[in-house]
Amino acid sequence: MSIKMKALLKSPWVFHLCSGSCNNCDIEILDCLTPRYDIERFGMLLVGSVRHADVLLCTGVVNKLGESRVKRVYQQAPKPCVVVAVGNCAASQHIYRGSYAVGKPLDEVIPVDVYIPGCPPKPEAIILGVVKLLEKLKKG
Amino acid sequence: MKILFWFLIIPGFLFTSTVGLLASWIDRKVTARVQWRVGPPVLQPFIDVVKLLGKETILPRTADKITFLTAPVLGLVSITLISTILWVMIADPKVGFLGDLIVLVYLLAIPSISVIMGGFASGNPIASIGASREMKLLLSYELPFVLAVFVPVIKAGGIIRIGELLSIQAQSGAFATNISGFIALVVAIICMQAKLALVPFDMAEAETELIGGPIIEYSGTPLAIFKLTRASMLFTVPMFLVVIFMGGIVLSFPGIIWGILKYVLLLVIIVLIRNTNPRIRIDQAVKFFWGPVTVLAILAVVLAFIGV
Numbered sequence: 489m490s491i492k493m494k495a496l497l498k499s500p501w502v503f504h505l506c507s508g509s510c511n512n513c514d515i516e517i518l519d520c521l522t523p524r525y526d527i528e529r530f531g532m533l534l535v536g537s538v539r540h541a542d543v544l545l546c547t548g549v550v551n552k553l554g555e556s557r558v559k560r561v562y563q564q565a566p567k568p569c570v571v572v573a574v575g576n577c578a579a580s581q582h583i584y585r586g587s588y589a590v591g592k593p594l595d596e597v598i599p600v601d602v603y604i605p606g607c608p609p610k611p612e613a614i615i616l617g618v619v620k621l622l623e624k625l626k627k628g
Numbered sequence: 629m630k631i632l633f634w635f636l637i638i639p640g641f642l643f644t645s646t647v648g649l650l651a652s653w654i655d656r657k658v659t660a661r662v663q664w665r666v667g668p669p670v671l672q673p674f675i676d677v678v679k680l681l682g683k684e685t686i687l688p689r690t691a692d693k694i695t696f697l698t699a700p701v702l703g704l705v706s707i708t709l710i711s712t713i714l715w716v717m718i719a720d721p722k723v724g725f726l727g728d729l730i731v732l733v734y735l736l737a738i739p740s741i742s743v744i745m746g747g748f749a750s751g752n753p754i755a756s757i758g759a760s761r762e763m764k765l766l767l768s769y770e771l772p773f774v775l776a777v778f779v780p781v782i783k784a785g786g787i788i789r790i791g792e793l794l795s796i797q798a799q800s801g802a803f804a805t806n807i808s809g810f811i812a813l814v815v816a817i818i819c820m821q822a823k824l825a826l827v828p829f830d831m832a833e834a835e836t837e838l839i840g841g842p843i844i845e846y847s848g849t850p851l852a853i854f855k856l857t858r859a860s861m862l863f864t865v866p867m868f869l870v871v872i873f874m875g876g877i878v879l880s881f882p883g884i885i886w887g888i889l890k891y892v893l894l895l896v897i898i899v900l901i902r903n904t905n906p907r908i909r910i911d912q913a914v915k916f917f918w919g920p921v922t923v924l925a926i927l928a929v930v931l932a933f934i935g936v
Contacts, residue, residue: 492678529667536840540840
């Protein structure tokens with residue numbers, strides 16, 4: 489594994505991409521920063537600009553208006569960049585499947601690496617999901 | 629050749645950025661401990677920089693390409709130059725020329741100017757707001773900072789040479805032990821907080837409202853250079869204050885420990901101010917610097933003229 493990838497695994501900066509979510513998953517993501525979980529131990533930081541991001545945490549069901557925006561945000565992120573779908577909505581559209589406002593699921597809009605189910609997922613589940621993602625990247 | 633070695637390795641680029649990154653780790657760790665968290669491992673700032681070097685560099689379509697890419701380099705070069713000059717002076721006070729203190733004060737403004745340049749060149753409205761705030765902040769803190777730097781010069785009998793300041797302090801004690809020197813040091817510490825763009829004066833890149841401010845469009849290598857500049861400043865600006873107010877560092881066995889303790893004291897003050905204050909608005913900052921802080925600085929200058 490190259491030193492570039494090794495460094496990426498040790499300091500994944502997270503950008504929080506919320507598209508049509510009910511804000512529940514977002515609050516759970518913020519919980520990960522609290523003293524109880526403290527993801528800065530692993531070098532993870534929540535960044536405000538997508539240009540600084542290594543990981544996109546996508547929450548919410550992608551509605552028809554949001555689709556093109558989600559795609560654009562993904563294109564703006566510097567590569568290598570991985571995508572994590574947080575919550576049932578982002579993973580499978582959940583109860584909104586078939587709604588008039590909902591278009592394609594997230595993984596048809598942008599490539600998704602890891603799904604974290606739950607409504608909302610616990611902070612432990614989110615951290616576990618990211619750890620699994622890092623293991624996947626380690627294997628290649 | 630020797631100058632190139634000084635500039636690139638010790639005490640220039642390599643030394644400054646290494647110690648600066650360690651200092652920024654201390655800053656992050658202490659912040660984490662204050663917030664009852666564990667905090668990042670020691671090597672975290674280094675890993676961040678290596679990671680950013682390996683990322684893709686994106687040029688926004690609206691950006692002015694040349695200015696956008698040269699701005700971060702300008703900041704890093706000037707901060708490295710400051711550190712080199714300072715440490716060469718510390719090693720041998722006789723080196724130097726008349727007026728080198730003025731050169732350093734000018735060079736200390738360039739990292740902020742590079743941030744302004746980068747922000748305006750990136751063609752992002754949020755970056756422009758951040759850059760204009762940085763400019764106002766620069767205008768507001770430069771006045772008291774320069775007044776505070778006056779005080780050691782007056783005390784040294786009007787000689788504007790860092791070597792002279794160091795040798796006078798070595799004979800008759802640090803300037804900060806006088807009343808006027810101490811007031812000037814307090815003023816300089818407040819200005820330093822603004823120079824380093826740390827809370828409460830981080831309105832230029834306010835994370836929660838301007839999401840990074842001037843550096844919002846930067847990614848990959850230029851962002852890494854900005855991070856290195858920021859880390860080097862965390863080392864160099866307190867060292868500048870140590871040299872002109874607190875007697876510098878003597879490069880012999882007991883002296884060097886005292887010198888390191890002086891630097892650590894300033895670093896602790898920076899981290900404590902940063903962790904116990906909210907961010908203030910830009911108009912409040914300008915009022916604060918041109919009001920009470922400038923009055924304090926003028927008081928220090930007057931006291932220094934009287935000889936207290």
